[in-house]
Structure formats: structure tokens, C-alpha cells
Amino acid sequence: MDDWALGLSNAQPRKWPKGGLSRVPYWIYTDRDVYRAEQERIFCGPSWCYVALEAEIPNPGDFIRTYVGDKPVVIVRDGEGGISALLNRCAHRGVEFCQQAHGNVREFMCPYHQWTYDLKGTLLGVPFRRGVKQQGGMPADFRLEEHNLTRLAVARRHGAVFASFSQDLPSLEDYLGPRMLGYFDRVLDGRPLRVLGYMRQRIGANWKLMFENIKDPYHASLLHVFLVTFGLFRADQPSAVEMDESGRHSVLVSMRGEQKPNEGTAEMKSFKVDFKLADPRLLDPVREFSGSATVVMQTLWPNLIVQQQSNTLAMRQLVTRGPRAFDLMWTFFGYADDTPQMIQRRLRQANLMGPSGFVSNDDGEIMEFSQAGIDAFPRDAGVLEMGGRDVRNEDHMVTEAAIRGFYQEYRRVMGL
Amino acid sequence: MLTPGLRDEIEALYADYAEALDDNELERWPEFFVEDCLYKLVPRENWERKLPIALMLCESKGMLRDRVSAVRSTALYAPRTFRHLIGQFRIAAETQERIRVRANYVVLQTLVDDLTRIQNAGKYLDLVVRTPEGLRFQEKICVFDSVLVPNSLIYPV
Numbered sequence: 001m002d003d004w005a006l007g008l009s010n011a012q013p014r015k016w017p018k019g020g021l022s023r024v025p026y027w028i029y030t031d032r033d034v035y036r037a038e039q040e041r042i043f044c045g046p047s048w049c050y051v052a053l054e055a056e057i058p059n060p061g062d063f064i065r066t067y068v069g070d071k072p073v074v075i076v077r078d079g080e081g082g083i084s085a086l087l088n089r090c091a092h093r094g095v096e097f098c099q100q101a102h103g104n105v106r107e108f109m110c111p112y113h114q115w116t117y118d119l120k121g122t123l124l125g126v127p128f129r130r131g132v133k134q135q136g137g138m139p140a141d142f143r144l145e146e147h148n149l150t151r152l153a154v155a156r157r158h159g160a161v162f163a164s165f166s167q168d169l170p171s172l173e174d175y176l177g178p179r180m181l182g183y184f185d186r187v188l189d190g191r192p193l194r195v196l197g198y199m200r201q202r203i204g205a206n207w208k209l210m211f212e213n214i215k216d217p218y219h220a221s222l223l224h225v226f227l228v229t230f231g232l233f234r235a236d237q238p239s240a241v242e243m244d245e246s247g248r249h250s251v252l253v254s255m256r257g258e259q260k261p262n263e264g265t266a267e268m269k270s271f272k273v274d275f276k277l278a279d280p281r282l283l284d285p286v287r288e289f290s291g292s293a294t295v296v297m298q299t300l301w302p303n304l305i306v307q308q309q310s311n312t313l314a315m316r317q318l319v320t321r322g323p324r325a326f327d328l329m330w331t332f333f334g335y336a337d338d339t340p341q342m343i344q345r346r347l348r349q350a351n352l353m354g355p356s357g358f359v360s361n362d363d364g365e366i367m368e369f370s371q372a373g374i375d376a377f378p379r380d381a382g383v384l385e386m387g388g389r390d391v392r393n394e395d396h397m398v399t400e401a402a403i404r405g406f407y408q409e410y411r412r413v414m415g416l
Numbered sequence: 417m418l419t420p421g422l423r424d425e426i427e428a429l430y431a432d433y434a435e436a437l438d439d440n441e442l443e444r445w446p447e448f449f450v451e452d453c454l455y456k457l458v459p460r461e462n463w464e465r466k467l468p469i470a471l472m473l474c475e476s477k478g479m480l481r482d483r484v485s486a487v488r489s490t491a492l493y494a495p496r497t498f499r500h501l502i503g504q505f506r507i508a509a510e511t512q513e514r515i516r517v518r519a520n521y522v523v524l525q526t527l528v529d530d531l532t533r534i535q536n537a538g539k540y541l542d543l544v545v546r547t548p549e550g551l552r553f554q555e556k557i558c559v560f561d562s563v564l565v566p567n568s569l570i571y572p573v
Contacts, residue, residue: 198462199469347473348473350473
């Protein structure tokens with residue numbers, strides 16, 4: 001239901017409710033105008049959006065289709081090893097020229113009028129430019145170089161590719177800040193990556209609910225029976241919630257615990273001490289990263305979740321599909337030098353993740369429950385008071401501070 | 417070579433399989449498999465590109481049981497019912513005991529207060545073996561058409 005249908009359209013400017021970051025108005029999840037402003041200010045603004053792993057396009061001419069916000073883009077490697085992010089829209093009549101999910105080309109050609117572009121998006125040729133038999137053709141002052149594909153800025157780090165519609169933004173390293181860069185480099189440490197495959201799901205909920213979910217350690221100890229029972233992520237374990245200076249990026253960090261009851265598990269109805277796996281090979285993690293953390297879930301503004309849970313690694317990319325839906329695109333990876341045993345371990349642990357994941361399917365479902373509950377009540381607001389009303393790093397899980405951090409930045413960027 | 421009656425036997429196996437899933441008798445699901453089995457639910461995109469990630473990967477009957485336990489006692493999801501439509505069988509008996517079966521499937525899903533919708537569609541690439549208890553799956557590879565799925569695929573297909 002649209003606000004418009006309720007007669008609550010933007011007759012008055014939207015105002016954030018009283019209570020600052022401890023309240024989140026429901027109209028930010030439903031309003032089309034808010035969604036459009038988000039596309040403009042966040043996804044097409046000075047943000048680095050994750051778009052690809054370099055391992056997906058290892059050779060010259062390799063490309064993939066993807067999105068920045070809801071804008072279709074093509075990520076392509078050129079003959080000099082450079083990577084371009086090109087708007088998937090012909091400069092002539094706006095045709096989305098690239099329809100293949102992935103492939104290898106020498107140049108891009110729009111099928112409509114066969115305008116051709118090189119791998120950097122430069123317009124190479126326009127058929128009948130000089131007309132046919134001295135008739136028609138482009139005006140004499142038509143200049144090819146004024147009709148290249150729109151090129152996004154590109155940043156690469158340790159095998160990950162980011163793009164931005166803005167040409168005026170800090171380096172990726174400065175954008176992430178030292179603390180978040182450290183966590184990013186922990187998993188993407190410069191070793192060549194190996195793509196293990198894809199999962200994708202369309203979730204009928206606003207994209208921000210996905211970020212809230214991964215910034216919310218409070219729910220993990222309650223909703224996720226599987227995580228809780230096997231100690232993969234639980235409030236009684238040593239943990240941390242950390243953010244960058246702005247609050248827009250964050251990590252949830254934890255260490256695996258045991259499947260035995262203690263003071264902390266007493267309030268977790270979902271803790272099942274007797275639940276046993278019939279085949280324990282499913283959970284046979286080995287330590288592969290330095291430090292004591294066994295799980296680090298990193299959310300990078302505005303469209304990426306870097307997942308390291310035990311040995312299952314994935315980039316989860318958000319693609320917005322209007323205010324009430326987004327696609328979550330999972331790219332699972334390991335390292336080029338993984339042993340066959342390690343690859344098998346990653347494949348088994350992937351059973352926890354994605355649309356059929358023992359853990360992640362709970363999140364997809366709960367986000368749709370949230371959207372369903374919120375949808376008809378744009379003037380109401382949700383409560384974010386766990387762990388206080390401010391934004392600060394914590395060394396425990398009983399906090400919603402990272403969600404407040406996200407909305408601190410959101411309000412700044414959106415002017416709300 | 418197709419021995420007389422084999423097609424009927426195979427079709428009966430798949431009818432029984434579909435009924436177990438559609439009638440919410442999920443506990444019966446692992447019993448369609450031999451102990452040392454392989455079950456995979458994998459998008460066509462990964463399958464054709466030889467990318468090994470699967471949405472569900474079960475390498476033993478124990479892992480099938482763990483899937484059932486998760487559906488029954490750990491997973492959170494909106495209540496739903498299913499309808500499996502399985503057809504277009506191509507049956508190739510390698511021996512009397514080992515039969516390759518390819519079939520198409522569509523799974524319809526119905527949520528509360530919602531219309532019946534297509535939840536998943538694809539093909540089964542199966543290895544059926546003859547055991548003293550009857551025909552069982554040694555391998556069941558479900559290759560589904562769109563990598564993009566509607567939110568959650570909680571139940572096996």
C-alpha cells in the first residue's frame with residue numbers, strides 16, 4: 001500500500017520523529033519519494049558500491065552484468081588489465097545493451113542500431129553516420145567522443161571491485177577508514193580468490209532492513225536457533241560491535257562457544273542443548289584467519305556485506321528493487337590455493353547460508369514479516385534502545401548501536 | 417534398455433516422493449535415499465559454469481535428516497504448503513540395479529493469505545538404485561532454472 005493510497009502523501013515534509021536515533025520512522029521503508037532520494041543521494045552519490053570480484057572477470061574482455069542501486073552496470077576487464085564499470089545503457093536511445101549475465105567480448109554493440117563501444121565505454125562507431133547514397137546520416141558536427149557510455153569511478157582492493165557514479169569521493173581506503181579496512185583485509189588479504197558460485201534471492205522488504213539485520217547482534221542469539229545451539233554466534237560469547245568514525249560501516253565479531261548451558265543461554269528459548277547433527281561433517285570448521293574471532297560480519301555502506309562465518313566466505317551484494325523489495329546476490333568464494341578438503345568444507349558450510357541456509361533463511365523470512373507489519377503504518381516508528389540511545393563501539397552483543405550508527409549516517413546523507 | 421514395468425516403477429517412486437513432500441511427511445524424505453547418497457539443490461547458472469556452490473548439499477542420509485531437523489525445529493519461516501508436478505521422464509537403465517532418470521519438476525508454493533505461486537522449477541538429474549527395500553535415490557541433483565529465488569527455499573524439492 002502506498003502512502004499516496006492512504007492519503008498520506010507528501011503534503012508535509014517528512015520529519016524524523018522525536019527520540020533521535022532511538023526511533024526509526026516506518027515511512028523510510030515504504031515511501032517512493034524516499035526511495036528515489038536514496039538512489040540519488042546514496043547509491044548514485046559519493047559512495048563506493050561493491051560490484052564484482054576480479055576473479056569473476058580474469059581475462060581481457062570478460063564481463064559481468066550487475067547493479068549499483070537499481071542502475072544496471074557492466075563490469076569489464078580491458079586488454080591492459082584495467083577494469084571499467086559502465087552504465088548498461090546505450091548512449092543513443094537508452095537500450096540496456098548487455099543482456100548476458102556474463103561472457104567475453106571484444107567490444108560492446110547495442111543490438112538496436114549497432115552502435116559499438118570499446119571495453120572502456122568509448123564510442124567507436126555509428127552505422128550510417130555519413131548517410132547512405134549522400135542521404136541522411138548524422139549532422140556534420142556530430143562527435144563520437146560526446147556519446148561514450150557513462151563510466152563509473154572504479155576502486156579495486158585485494159580482488160574486490162567497487163564503483164561509484166560520483167567522480168568526487170575519497171579513496172576506497174579512506175572511505176572505509178583504518179578500522180574497517182583492517183577487517184576487510186583480514187579476509188581479502190590479497191591472495192587470489194576462487195569464485196565458488198552464486199545464490200540470489202528476492203526479498204520482499206526494504207533494503208535497509210537487510211543492513212539492520214546484519215548490524216543487529218541482539219536478534220542473532222534469539223531468532224537463529226541453529227546459530228545459538230551450535231555456539232556459532234551467541235550473546236554469552238566474547239564479541240564486539242565496531243564501527244568506523246561515521247557509523248555507516250560496521251562489524252559484528254564473535255568467537256565460537258560450546259553447546260552447553262550457562263547463565264547467558266538461560267534466556268534463550270532457542271538454545272537446544274540436546275540438538276545433535278546426524279552428520280557432524282556439516283560443522284567441522286578449521287581456523288584460517290589470525291586472531292580469535294571465528295565470525296566477522298562486515299557491513300559496508302551502502303550495498304555490501306562481507307561474510308566470514310567459520311569457513312564460509314561470501315560477498316552479499318544488495319540490489320534495490322523499489323521500496324518494498326531487494327535482491328540479495330551472494331558470491332561465495334575461497335582462495336585459489338584452497339585444498340580440495342577446504343573447498344568441500346566451504347561447500348558444506350554454505351548450507352548455513354543463502355535462501356536455504358540453516359541460519360540465513362530465518363533472516364529472509366523475518367524481513368518480510370517486518371515489511372508486512374510496517375507497510376500500512378508509515379506514521380509509526382520502531383524502537384532502537386537496546387544498549388542505550390547513542391552510537392558507540394561495544395565489546396558485547398546486547399546492543400543495537402550499529403543500527404543507530406547506520407541511521408546517523410543515513411539521516412546526514414538524506415537530510416532527514 | 418528399458419525392462420517392461422520399469423517406467424511404471426520409476427513413475428511410482430516419483431509420485432510417492434512428491435506425495436511425501438506435498439503431504440508434509442518430511443520425515444519420510446530421507447528414506448527415499450540410500451545411506452551413502454548425494455542430494456544437491458543447485459541453480460542452473462552454477463551447474464552450467466561448473467561452480468560447485470549448492471543451496472542445499474547433503475552428502476549422506478544423515479545430512480538429509482539434519483535438513484529435516486532444521487525444517488522441523490530450528491528454522492523460522494512462514495507456514496506454507498507445496499505441490500510438486502514431476503514429469504517428462506527420461507529413463508536410462510545402466511544395469512538392472514542402476515537407473516539414470518531425468519525429469520522436469522515444478523514446485524508450487526502457497527503461503528497464508530497469498531496466491532499459489534511457482535516456488536521453484538527445474539530438472540532432476542538422478543541416479544536410482546535397486547535395493548532390497550525397493551528403488552532408492554543414490555543421487556538426486558535438482559538443477560533449478562533461475563538463480564534468483566523468491567526469498568526462501570526452506571523445504572527440499
